[in-house]
Amino acid sequence: MSKVEVNQGEIKVKFNEPRSGKLSFTELGINNEDINVESGLLRLVFDFEGIGDYNYFQTPTIEFFYEENMAETHWICEFNGETVLDKLDNHGHSTILLLNRKVLNNLEQHHENTLIVHAEFPQPANLNLKESCVHFFK
Secondary structure (H helix, E strand, C coil), X not given: CEEEEEXXXXXXXXXXXXCECCEEHHHHCCCCXXXXXXXXXXXEEEECCCXXXXXXXXXXXXXXXXXXXXXXXXXXXXXXXXXXXXXXXXXXXXXXXXXXXXXXXXXCCCCCCEEEEEEECCCCECECCCCCEEEEEC
């Protein structure tokens, strides 16, 4: 289903096939050892290259749940080098990123389709990997 690569400062999830429904970070293969948000910075890369034909969910969604009550967090999503979301999220234990399916469709390429999520937390964060999830495909 997916392969996880952990590089310094980055976690890359390479999809081998489109899977419908919500998929927790745990189901994607991300482990607690992989996620290190002690610096307050997180970079996740979702690679859709080579999975063949797929249809996006009506509102592709990425949900993050964390143990701490965070002050303002900053989120940026890029798809194929274009910023598709730049959001400040106020206090709380979670953030939900809603992506525009039509924008993603318009930016799709034949050779590379990569979604990059940058997060800037005001303090170290502990993500709940069982609750955090993605819902990209129908």
